[in-house]
Amino acid sequence: NVFICTPLPAIDGEEPVEWLTEDLTLNCSLDSPIRVGWVVYTCLMILVYPMGIPAVFYLLLSNPRTLQKVRDPKRNEHNSDRLSVLKPLYDSYKPDHFRAEIGISLWRILMCGMIVFMGRSRVTRASSALVIALVTAVCFREHLPFRHESTNGLAWGGCWLLVITLLMALMIIVAPFKIDSWALGMVMVLCTTIVFCFAISFS
Structure with a gap:
């Protein structure tokens, strides 16, 4: 969120200014020392964690x-x-599949930290996450990387639970028709229970 800014309209002929979307008290201009510090810190942490740790795993293996x-x-x-x-x-x-931990680590980073960069609207981000979750579920079923079948079954069920959760979240955001929140919650609980039972039986 350090890189996502919101432009505000000009006031009294002044030039329009962009402010940090998550904190509209912070100016996005690189003339601000605080802004520069946060950008540098964020870039360093991206190099160390999302890119550096999976790279170290790969080199070690x-x-x-x-x-x-x-x-x-x-x-x-x-x-x-x-x-x-x-x-x-x-x-x-x-x-x-001894390097599967690297792929799973990258997937976690993608789902937890990179969705925010996939568009500016909530609909775009939720849709992107849903597509990634669907692709993950299909690819996981093709490879089943874990040594024990019970772990594969539970992990595969977890992939589909994530798909259902993101689908329901997208429905709440888009609201294509009038939705009763209580009914939607019950549908989500029912779907979660069904998928969990299938995961247990598969394992």
């Missing part, structure tokens, strides 16, 4: 010796300090 040990469990050295440190990154996934 790309070492040739590590790859050999991960892909061939029979040769896995249980006393290897390197593998014991990296185990949380790959142990939950199948050997042919």
Whole structure:
């Protein structure tokens, strides 16, 4: 939200000024030291977290010796300090999807932090999130990266629960017809229960 500004109309012939959408007391002009500081800080944190951490995960799992040990469990050295440190990154996934944690991390960053950049209106952002959630659910069903089928089933059910939640949120925002909030809530609870039961049975 540091980069999203709202232009306000000019007053008494003055030039129009843009203000930070989330806090209309902050000027978006880079002449303001506070604004420059927040922009620099935000850019650094984007480099460190959304881009830096997945890149570090990829580098750690790309070492040739590590790859050999991960892909061939029979040769896995249980006393290897390197593998014991990296185990949380790959142990939950199948050997042919040992880098799945990187993709899931990127997906979390996309859904939690990047939707705000996908358009200025709530409808555009909700629609973008819904499309991403649908693509995620379909792709996840094709790959099922987790080692245990029960985990795959619950995760796949979670993908569809997210789709339902975003669909209901979009309906609330767009309001294509008169909607009773109580009825919409009951429909959402019913759909959530059905999807959860399917996820349990699938697992």
